[in-house]
Each structure stands twice: as C-alpha cells, then as structure tokens.
Amino acid sequence: xxxxxxxxxxxxxxxxxxxxxxxxxxxxxxxxxxxxxxxxxxxxxxxxxxxxxxxxxxxxxxxxxxxxxxxxxxxxxxxxxxxxxxxxxxxxxxxxxxxxxxxxxxxxxxxxxxxxxxxxxxxxxxxxxxxxxxxxxxxxxxxxxxxxxxxxxxxxxxxxxxxxxxxxxxxxxxxxxxxxxxxxxxxxxxxxxxxxxxxxxxxxxxxxxxxxxxxxxxxxxxxxxxxxxxxxxxxxxxxxxxxxxxxxxxxxxxxxxxxxxxxxxxxxxxxxxxxxxxxxxxxxxxxxxxxxxxxxxxxxxxxxxxxxxxxxxxxxxxxxxxxxxxxxxxxxxxxxxxxxxxxxxxxxxxxxxxxxxxxxxxxxxxxxxxxxxxxxxxxxxxxxxxxxxxxxxxxxxxxxxxxxxxxxxxxxxxxxxxxxxxxxxxxxxxxxxxxxxxxxxxxxxxxxxxxxxxxxxxxxxxxxxxxxxxxxxxxxxxxxxxxxxxxxxxxxxxxxxxxxxxxxxxxxxxxxxxxxxxxxxxxxxxxxxxxxxxxxx
Numbered sequence: 001x002x003x004x005x006x007x008x009x010x011x012x013x014x015x016x017x018x019x020x021x022x023x024x025x026x027x028x029x030x031x032x033x034x035x036x037x038x039x040x041x042x043x044x045x046x047x048x049x050x051x052x053x054x055x056x057x058x059x060x061x062x063x064x065x066x067x068x069x070x071x072x073x074x075x076x077x078x079x080x081x082x083x084x085x086x087x088x089x090x091x092x093x094x095x096x097x098x099x100x101x102x103x104x105x106x107x108x109x110x111x112x113x114x115x116x117x118x119x120x121x122x123x124x125x126x127x128x129x130x131x132x133x134x135x136x137x138x139x140x141x142x143x144x145x146x147x148x149x150x151x152x153x154x155x156x157x158x159x160x161x162x163x164x165x166x167x168x169x170x171x172x173x174x175x176x177x178x179x180x181x182x183x184x185x186x187x188x189x190x191x192x193x194x195x196x197x198x199x200x201x202x203x204x205x206x207x208x209x210x211x212x213x214x215x216x217x218x219x220x221x222x223x224x225x226x227x228x229x230x231x232x233x234x235x236x237x238x239x240x241x242x243x244x245x246x247x248x249x250x251x252x253x254x255x256x257x258x259x260x261x262x263x264x265x266x267x268x269x270x271x272x273x274x275x276x277x278x279x280x281x282x283x284x285x286x287x288x289x290x291x292x293x294x295x296x297x298x299x300x301x302x303x304x305x306x307x308x309x310x311x312x313x314x315x316x317x318x319x320x321x322x323x324x325x326x327x328x329x330x331x332x333x334x335x336x337x338x339x340x341x342x343x344x345x346x347x348x349x350x351x352x353x354x355x356x357x358x359x360x361x362x363x364x365x366x367x368x369x370x371x372x373x374x375x376x377x378x379x380x381x382x383x384x385x386x387x388x389x390x391x392x393x394x395x396x397x398x399x400x401x402x403x404x405x406x407x408x409x410x411x412x413x414x415x416x417x418x419x420x421x422x423x424x425x426x427x428x429x430x431x432x433x434x435x436x437x438x439x440x441x442x443x444x445x446x447x448x449x450x451x452x453x454x455x456x457x458x459x460x461x462x463x464x465x466x467x468x469x470x471x472x473x474x475x476x477x478x479x480x481x482x483x484x485x486x487x488x489x490x491x492x493x494x495x496x497x498x499x500x501x502x503x504x505x506x507x508x509x510x511x512x513x514x515x516x517x518x519x520x521x522x523x524x525x526x527x528x529x530x531x532x533x534x535x536x537x
Contacts, residue, residue, distance in 0.1 A: 044168055047256070048161050052180050054254020055154055056187035058114065061247035062150065063188050065240035066121055066143070068195025069128060071304045071325050072203075074430070075313035076233070077131050081431040084305060086140040088427035090124075091297070093144020095420035098413050099278060101148035105156055109257035113153035118251060120146025122244045128237050152413055154184055157255070189336060192329025195240070200322030202236045203228065220315040220371055228318075280414035285403045288458050289396070290418045295451035296392050297422020298429075298444060299359060303328050303382060305430040306437050311366075311381075315373040324378055331386030339394055348395065349459060355391035356452045358384050363445050367438060392451075399458065 073083035105113050120142040127139030162177035169176065280286055303325055312321050342351060362384055369377065396415070404411035426440075433439040 044165065048165050050254055051161055051256055052158055052183055054250060055114070055157060056183050057254070058118065058247045058251045059150065059154065059184055060187040060191045061243050061250065062118055062121055063191035064195040065125060065243040065247070066195070067192060067329075068199045068322065069125065069237075069240055071196060071308055071321055072199050072318065074305055074309040075318045075321060076228070077136065078309075080133075081434060082131065082133060082136060084309075084427050084431040084434075086136045087301075087305065088424050088431065089137050090140035090144040090147075091301075091420045091423040091427065093141040094147040095144075095417045095424065097145045097148025098152070098416035098420060101152040102156075102410060102413050104149060105153050110153045110157040110160070111251070111255045111257040113149045114157070114255060115248060115251045117146035117149030117153070118244065118248045120144075120149075122241070122248065125237060125241050125244055128240075129234060148413075148416065152416070155181065155412065158184060185336060186333065189329055189333030192333070193326045195243075196322030196326040196329075198239060198322070199236055200319050202232050203317075203319035203322075205232075220373065278414075280404070280407075280410045281417060283414075286411070286414050286418075288454060289399055289403070289415065291447065291451045291454045292392070292396050292399070293415055293418030294422040294425065295447045296389075296396050297419045297424070298426045298447055299385070299389060299392065299422075300419075301423045301426025301430070302440070302444065303385060305427050306433075306440055307378075307381070309430070310437050311371065311378055315371065316375065316378070324382055327379060328382040328386040328389075331383045332390040335387045335390035336394065339390065348398075349456075352391055352395050352455060353452070355388035356448060358388045359448055360445065363441050363448070367441050395455065399455075403458075403462075 070087065073087055075083070077083035077086070101113065104116070108116075124139040124143035124146075127135040158180035159177050162180050163173055165171075166173040166176050308321050308325060312324055316324075339351075362381055365381070396419075397412075400411050400415045429440045429443060
C-alpha cells in the first residue's frame with residue numbers, strides 16, 4: 001500500500017517529462033517552420049523587389065530614349081509636317097493596342113508582353129535613321145502598338161506582385177499595389193531629364209541657322225533656316241537605340257513571368273478579354289469619363305507638339321527644347337510625388353479646379369501674348385502646365401479605379417483608348433493648324449471647360465462626393481456594426497474593408513452607431529494615397 005503513492009508519483013513525473021518533451025519537440029518544430037517561413041518570406045521580398053525595380057528600370061530607359069526623340073520630332077522633321085503626323089499615327093497605334101493588349105498578356109504573360117512592347121519602340125528608333133513617310137509612319141505604328149503592352153502588362157505585373165506580397169508583408173493590398181505602381185510612374189517621370197538633356201547638348205554644338213550661330217534671341221522665325229549636320233543626328237539616334245537595347249536586356253534579366261494561362265484556353269481568353277475591354281468603352285460610366293480622358297491626352301500633346309515647335313524651337317532654338325521640356329516632366333513628377341499629402345488638407349475637387357484655372361490662365365496668356373523670345377515666359381508656362389497635367393491624370397486614373405472596382409484591367413485598357421484619342425487629336429490639330437496656333441488654343445480651352453463640367457457632374461452624382469469633398473479633411477473613420485459588440489470593422493478611405501479588402505460600398509449602406517465624441521479618434525484620411533499615378537503615355 002505504501003508503494004502505491006510512490007509509484008503514482010513516479011508515473012506522474014514520467015508523464016510530466018514526456019509532456020515537456022512533446023512540448024519541446026512541438027516548439028522546436030514551430031520554430032523551424034517559422035524559420036522556413038521567414039526565409040521564404042525574405043526570398044519572396046527579394047524576388048519582388050527585383051521584379052518591381054527591374055521593371056521600373058526598363059520603363060526609365062525606354063522613356064529616356066523615346067521622350068527625347070518625341071520632343072524634337074515637330075522641329076527636326078518639319079517637311080510637310082512629318083514629325084507631327086508621325087506622332088499622331090503613333091497614338092493611333094496606342095489606341096489599338098489598348099484594346100488587344102490584355103489578350104496578349106493572357107496568352108504569353110507579362111514578361112514577354114513588356115518585351116514585345118520594348119521591341120516595337122526599338123523598331124521606331126532604328127527607322128529614325130532615315131526619316132521619311134515610308135519609314136517613320138510604319139515605325140510610329142510599331143511604337144504605338146508597343147505602348148499598350150508596356151504599360152498595361154507592367155501594371156498587371158505589379159498588381160499581381162502586390163496581391164501576392166500583401167499577406168507576407170502584412171500590409172493592405174491596395175496600399176502595396178499603389179506603392180509598386182508609384183515606383184513605375186516615378187521612374188517614368190525621372191526619365192524626362194536624361195533624354196532631353198542629351199538631345200539639347202548635341203544640338204547646342206551642332207545646330208546652324210544660316211549665319212553660323214546656334215540660336216538667337218533677336219526674334220522668332222529660326223526654324224525657317226534651321227539645319228543640322230547628319231552625323232550629329234545619327235549620333236543622337238544611335239544613343240537612343242543603345243539605351244533601348246539596354247532596356248530590352250534588363251527586361252529579360254529582371255522580370256519574371258507572373259501572369260499566364262494554359263495554352264488550351266488561350267484563344268477563348270483572348271476573345272473574352274478583348275470583348276470585355278471593348279464593352280467597357282461603351283459603358284455609361286466610361287462615356288462620362290471620356291471628356292476627361294480626351295482632355296488629358298490633348299493637353300499632354302501640346303508641350304511636345306505646337307508649344308515645342310512654335311514657342312521654343314522657332315524663337316529660342318531647337319537646342320533649347322530638351323532643356324525646357326525637362327522642366328515640364330520635373331514639375332509633373334513633383335506634383336505626383338506630393339499629391340497624396342496635398343489632398344489630406346485640401347479637397348481633391350478644389351485641387352482639380354486649381355489645375356483647371358491654371359491651364360485656362362496659361363491658354364489665355366498665349367492667346368494675348370505677342371510671340372517673342374522669352375525664357376521666363378516659356379519656363380513659367382511649362383512648369384505651370386506640368387503641375388496641372390499631373391492633377392488631371394491622377395484624377396482620371398482615380399475615377400477609373402473607383403468606378404470599376406474589381407474590374408480595373410479592362411477598364412484601364414478602355415480608359416487608355418480615350419487618352420490615346422486625345423493625344424492623336426492634339427498632334428493632328430497641331431499639324432492642321434500650322435501657322436495659326438490660336439485654333440488649337442481655343443480647342444484646348446473649350447475641352448478643358450467641358451472636362452471640368454463632366455468631372456463635377458460625376459463627383460456630385462456618386463457617393464465619391466462625400467469621400468472627396470466632405471470628408472477629405474480630418475473626419476472620423478466610419479465604423480460598421482456596433483463598437484461594443486467586439487466585431488467592429490473600420491472602413492478605409494475608399495469604402496473598402498481594411499480586413500478583407502472588399503469593394504467600395506455606398507455610404508448609405510454603412511450602419512453607424514452614435515459614439516461619445518471623446519471616444520472618436522479623428523485622423524487625416526488621404527483620398528488617393530492608394531493611387532499615386534501619373535500620365536500613362
């Protein structure tokens with residue numbers, strides 16, 4: 001009888017030791033799993049960074065070469081308006097690519113779609129060695145068809161990466177996607193100076209206006225006697241071709257194929273996606289956005305079209321085009337960078353009205369101004385125009401994202417078509433109104449006012465009015481459900497659920513419960529921190 005308590009004690013001790021051993025093994029296994037997860041997570045982060053920054057480098061180098069060449073087209077290829085017509089044709093190709101690119105992404109994946117677009121630009125640059133109607137028009141079409149693949153596939157690529165990495169990094173999906181897209185468009189804006197500076201430096205030491213000078217401030221009319229030694233032009237084109245080849249090599253090296261589907265359903269997928277994009281074009285919401293998209297393209301074409309030819313090249317010299325238009329890109333990029341901070345304190349509607357007033361004022365200035373060489377006038381114009389340009393494009397992209405939740409890929413494809421239509425109209429108008437730039441200025445003025453009216457109509461007939469206009473400055477975050485039932489869900493600034501990323505919901509559907517004012521914590525709610533975008537050219 002006396003041995004029973006002892007044996008029981010021993011048994012309990014053995015059981016306790018076994019329990020501790022099992023717990024130790026379990027904790028070891030848990031630690032090992034956590035280590036593997038951390039390792040895999042770090043590997044995923046490195047791979048994602050390689051893809052995002054690699055794609056940004058491709059966009060940077062491609063845009064360096066293309067923008068430098070685009071901005072001098074209207075001045076260098078003036079015969080019968082070849083430069084302006086070629087740019088208009090380029091954006092006709094862009095509109096076509098906006099419809100079919102999503103189907104190409106579904107067929108071959110994002111990596112090879114981006115590479116295909118970059119090759120199209122390479123063809124365009126090579127054909128610039130011998131600019132004529134037989135070479136530059138087909139080359140412009142090739143570049144236009146390449147524009148859609150680069151931007152649409154690029155956006156799809158980083159969106160897929162953002163959705164994959166959000167749970168790993170424990171961040172909201174839309175915030176991470178906005179960060180990745182912001183990196184791409186920052187790369188685009190940073191590409192403005194190098195290409196423009198290269199063209200300006202080469203022309204600065206090689207241009208001739210018939211009197212041995214490289215520009216004049218005595219009066220306008222310099223383009224009538226402008227010539228450049230072919231060897232210098234070939235050197236410039238060769239530089240751009242080399243940069244473009246570097247961009248293609250970087251795409252092969254850094255971009256993984258993240259979006260693809262089985263070949264057995266490729267044909268069906270292409271047909272469905274292309275039809276979906278075409279259907280979005282005629283959606284009533286997209287038709288309401290059409291005037292805004294057209295104006296975004298129209299005002300974007302003006303600096304590198306009529307303004308570069310008439311107010312910079314003809315009055316200050318072709319070599320000044322790159323230097324001055326570089327300021328346009330820097331101004332636009334700066335506003336894109338700080339826009340999220342601006343709308344924390346100023347309603348987006350007011351910001352857009354300021355952009356509209358700025359461009360209307362600059363248009364009226366050009367209509368009243370007697371054209372003469374003036375660095376101050378053209379610099380003030382391009383800086384102000386670039387700032388307003390950023391506001392228009394961010395607003396346009398933000399509305400597309402808001403009005404088409406969960407269906408943004410074909411919606412963005414359709415929205416690019418309206419943007420391309422505006423760009424094509426702008427360059428064709430520059431060509432048709434040569435010698436009387438006031439026609440294009442009046443067209444810009446009218447469409448700017450129409451676009452602002454449509455923006456106001458959309459804003460005040462959707463729930464976004466309350467999010468943009470009434471709640472943009474220090475408002476309480478709305479809550480769904482009772483704050484005391486332990487199931488409170490905070491809604492984010494676009495109406496979605498921060499826990500499960502649901503689509504935007506109307507404010508009328510949000511059930512609020514009165515709360516003591518002392519319990520309400522108010523924080524600034526930025527409207528568009530999740531969409532830091534700039535022009536998709």
